[in-house]
Amino acid sequence: MLFMLRTTPPYNGDVAKRRGDGMSKTIGDRIKTLRKQRGLTQTDLAKGIFDRTYISRIESDRIIPPLETLRLVADRLEVSILEIIGDGDMDVEHLRQGRYALHEGLRIGSVAKVQYAWELLIEGPWCDDLLQAALFLVRNEGYRADVVTIVRRTLGHYDQTAAGVPPWELMIQLGNAYLHLRQWSYAIEAYQEVLRNHPPAETRVRAVNNVATAYLRAGQSEIARRLFEMILRDPEKKSTRLLGQCHHSLGTSYYIIGHIQEARHHTTQSLALYQSVDLTKWHEAYQNLGILLAAGGQYDEAETKITRALGFYQEHYHLASMASAYEDLSRIALTRKQFSQALSNCEKGLELPVDQSNPIMWANLLQLKSQILPLLGAHSGDLAVAAEILRQLI
Numbered sequence: 001m002l003f004m005l006r007t008t009p010p011y012n013g014d015v016a017k018r019r020g021d022g023m024s025k026t027i028g029d030r031i032k033t034l035r036k037q038r039g040l041t042q043t044d045l046a047k048g049i050f051d052r053t054y055i056s057r058i059e060s061d062r063i064i065p066p067l068e069t070l071r072l073v074a075d076r077l078e079v080s081i082l083e084i085i086g087d088g089d090m091d092v093e094h095l096r097q098g099r100y101a102l103h104e105g106l107r108i109g110s111v112a113k114v115q116y117a118w119e120l121l122i123e124g125p126w127c128d129d130l131l132q133a134a135l136f137l138v139r140n141e142g143y144r145a146d147v148v149t150i151v152r153r154t155l156g157h158y159d160q161t162a163a164g165v166p167p168w169e170l171m172i173q174l175g176n177a178y179l180h181l182r183q184w185s186y187a188i189e190a191y192q193e194v195l196r197n198h199p200p201a202e203t204r205v206r207a208v209n210n211v212a213t214a215y216l217r218a219g220q221s222e223i224a225r226r227l228f229e230m231i232l233r234d235p236e237k238k239s240t241r242l243l244g245q246c247h248h249s250l251g252t253s254y255y256i257i258g259h260i261q262e263a264r265h266h267t268t269q270s271l272a273l274y275q276s277v278d279l280t281k282w283h284e285a286y287q288n289l290g291i292l293l294a295a296g297g298q299y300d301e302a303e304t305k306i307t308r309a310l311g312f313y314q315e316h317y318h319l320a321s322m323a324s325a326y327e328d329l330s331r332i333a334l335t336r337k338q339f340s341q342a343l344s345n346c347e348k349g350l351e352l353p354v355d356q357s358n359p360i361m362w363a364n365l366l367q368l369k370s371q372i373l374p375l376l377g378a379h380s381g382d383l384a385v386a387a388e389i390l391r392q393l394i
Helices: 013-019 027-037 042-046 052-059 067-077 087-108 111-121 128-141 145-157 168-180 184-196 201-217 221-233 240-257 260-274 279-295 299-316 319-335 339-350 360-376 383-393
Strands: none
Touching: 027 042, 027 052, 027 067, 042 052, 042 067, 052 067, 087 111, 087 128, 111 128, 111 145, 128 145, 128 168, 145 168, 168 184, 168 201, 184 201, 201 221, 201 240, 221 240, 240 260, 240 279, 260 279, 279 299, 279 319, 299 319, 319 339, 319 360, 339 360
16 A cells, blocks of 8 residues: 555653643743743843743743744753644644645745645644645646655645545656656556545546556556557546547557557547647647658658657757657658768757656667667767666666
8 A cells, every 4th residue: 555544643641741840731831931940031031032022922822933933942941842832732833834834835836935834734634735735846846756755745644534535636646756757566556546545537537547658658558558448438528638648648559569550540539639738749649640650651741740849849948859859750761771861860869958857768869879870880889888778777
């Protein structure tokens, strides 16, 4: 199981008895008691940090100070912050500050502030604000290692008795993170965990689509094909974008299996669906159609389509897609024995800045260059070995 339910620790009455300090329940009373036990005045406690009247307002419970302030006070009093804030009060304080920071972070679109809010909220009980913060971070920061850790910790914090409905979207995002990191088996397990929890119909279809995508990227094209076709047969209403993705992926699956006609049919279907909802995906499918035409020997038409897709990628600075298009153009030129053109396209791709989100494209281009150079009478040296090592590292 990927997700562990968080349980509330039992109340330890012995700890409270052992304290035996007679402290009152409010934060202000605790600070006042600890200060007097140490023979300090409010001026002593505030010296060099706050104004005396600020300490007075805290002790009289006219304000609830932020955690940073309480940590400074605890340091001055030489006690743990838990001596000032009881466990229950800590949860309330984290929740109050976390919600305020989240509201401000979302209002101004600040990733740093939302992450700070998440760090506060993760210390308290499960709440929807914690889920909202985690989703904001993954959508705005992508699948960096630290964001993936945030997603996993948030799901590990999930308490079904408190939250009720499982956080489907975050569970899917965890799978997407593993997919992005090319950890296919973990991605499949994450999506299957969603399915095991009996999600709503729309979420179920999305999860199956993502499972199929993971199988396709893992090289299990026949399993992927069956899953994509199952989605198309599913009576549940599907979005135009999802239908486009299914046909697009089916086109890729059939191409890998070797059924070119079926691949062209589904790719053409995806173009019609993407046209009104996603121009980037439309150009990716258009590029795929070019590859399928090349597979049928229609090289001129294939180059025209891939070049058009390349122009769109250049306009929008989609580096990995640009590298992919240059690779396809290079392979077509290589098939046509236009070795100089093949090398030119390959080198144009290698001159692009490496897209850290998909570096495998550059390893592919290096490997392709090592195949072209000997055909031009040049020595490829250890380029092929280097390219393969790079692929393995990625």
